[in-house]
Amino acid sequence: MVIKNLMVTGGCGFIGSNFIRYLLKGEDFSGRIINADKLTYAGNPDNLKGIKENYPERYVFERADICDFARMEEIFSDYKIDTICHFAAESHVDRSIKRPDTFINTNIIGTFNLLELARAAPDNFSLFHHISTDEVYGSLGKTGSFVETTPYKPNSPYSASKASSDHLVRAYNRTYGLPTTISNCSNNYGPYQFPEKLIPLVILNAVNREKLPVYGDGRNIRDWLYVEDHCDAIWTIMKSGRRGETYNIGGDMEMENIAIVEMICDILDEMPHLKGSSSRRDLITFVEDRPGHDRRYAIDFSKLRKEFNWVPRESFNSGIQKTVSWYLENKEWVKRVINKEYQSWIGEQYG
Ligand code: NAD
Ligand code: TYD
Numbered sequence: 001m002v003i004k005n006l007m008v009t010g011g012c013g014f015i016g017s018n019f020i021r022y023l024l025k026g027e028d029f030s031g032r033i034i035n036a037d038k039l040t041y042a043g044n045p046d047n048l049k050g051i052k053e054n055y056p057e058r059y060v061f062e063r064a065d066i067c068d069f070a071r072m073e074e075i076f077s078d079y080k081i082d083t084i085c086h087f088a089a090e091s092h093v094d095r096s097i098k099r100p101d102t103f104i105n106t107n108i109i110g111t112f113n114l115l116e117l118a119r120a121a122p123d124n125f126s127l128f129h130h131i132s133t134d135e136v137y138g139s140l141g142k143t144g145s146f147v148e149t150t151p152y153k154p155n156s157p158y159s160a161s162k163a164s165s166d167h168l169v170r171a172y173n174r175t176y177g178l179p180t181t182i183s184n185c186s187n188n189y190g191p192y193q194f195p196e197k198l199i200p201l202v203i204l205n206a207v208n209r210e211k212l213p214v215y216g217d218g219r220n221i222r223d224w225l226y227v228e229d230h231c232d233a234i235w236t237i238m239k240s241g242r243r244g245e246t247y248n249i250g251g252d253m254e255m256e257n258i259a260i261v262e263m264i265c266d267i268l269d270e271m272p273h274l275k276g277s278s279s280r281r282d283l284i285t286f287v288e289d290r291p292g293h294d295r296r297y298a299i300d301f302s303k304l305r306k307e308f309n310w311v312p313r314e315s316f317n318s319g320i321q322k323t324v325s326w327y328l329e330n331k332e333w334v335k336r337v338i339n340k341e342y343q344s345w346i347g348e349q350y351g
Contacts, residue, residue, distance in 0.1 A: 005082050006031055009087055011087065018228060020051065042092075086128065092194075128172070128180045134299050137152060146297070166184075188230050190319065214285065215287060220296065223299050252312070
């Protein structure tokens with residue numbers, strides 16, 4: 001597959017921006033990236049600082065809403081898009097509980113618009129890769145893990161909207177023969193993640209010795225994956241995945257939330273310049289549980305492992321150290337992200 005004009009939607013978000021860096025730095029992609037992003041509260045041009053200057057011929061940014069069909073159609077034809085990697089979404093479960101409407105619009109209608117454009121594209125259209133989540137499968141008990149054939153049982157407006165978009169992608173493959181692949185990945189962490197999500201929120205609060213909100217009893221389990229490993233898996237699937245198939249991506253790294261929060265506290269406490277008289281663990285505050293809070297996620301990615309030999313490279317120990325260091329070193333980025341809108345969300349959420 002030779003990709004000439006790859007549309008990345010949501011490329012100014014956490015995973016999308018890491019993916020654009022990954023592809024442009026890599027050796028086996030020589031095409032052009034057209035990043036279409038609406039720049040919602042979660043989209044941040046700073047996440048791609050220097051990219052336009054370093055890759056003037058190979059990177060274009062278009063501020064655009066995937067719900068705006070006419071605008072997306074224009075971009076499609078102007079840049080002769082032949083491949084899509086679709087990240088753009090409303091991505092935060094807590095926000096979907098408070099205000100589900102944008103999740104329905106962006107995640108479902110937006111995906112539908114892109115599928116319609118891909119369906120109408122010339123014959124050289126090579127792939128619609130859809131980025132999704134393990135949350136579509138619902139919640140696990142103490143044992144077992146999600147495989148690609150696990151029935152969908154989403155529990156939040158976020159996961160229900162992602163499930164809906166996954167179904168549309170599958171239907172466009174089966175009905176119209178659109179070349180598609182879908183990846184369902186577990187929780188990501190790493191540089192450039194917006195600090196509404198557990199790991200960056202806890203890092204920043206712990207640095208500033210603010211309270212560390214842990215939902216419920218803190219024993220909910222997520223299966224964590226370093227963002228660069230996710231990017232590597234996506235690219236593997238785009239290059240070699242069988243069309244019409246779904247692939248699970250995970251890190252084999254199940255952790256209770258409380259263990260992660262304690263680990264971050266200990267990493268910071270051990271840094272000579274951040275040492276204090278008390279342990280940051282004292283800041284841990286158990287707060288009211290999230291409604292519909294899924295207890296456990298665990299991903300079985302043996303399909304990806306068997307077909308392409310793919311395994312994650314980063315261990316959680318090294319990945320979390322790198323992530324903490326990144327947030328400490330990128331003070332300007334942090335300062336810009338912690339703006340009024342962010343403060344108002346945090347105030348509304350945690351009081
Ligand atoms: P994010 O919230 O950091 O970024 C989302 C990006 O999409 C932002 O740049 C935002 O401006 C853009 N966007 C939102 N609505 C848009 C619209 N209507 N039109 C155009 N652009 C729009 O999200 P993320 O964490 O990087 O997640 C990216 C994708 O990966 C999502 O589809 C998400 O469901 C999926 N995913 C995320 C995780 C995770 O742990 N973060 C895990 C598995 C899958
Ligand atoms: P989050 O990062 O929001 O990802 P997701 O809900 O998509 O899994 O949350 C990860 C876990 O951490 C989840 O079980 C909810 C929990 N959590 C807290 O305990 N406190 C917090 O402040 C946040 C944001 C999340």
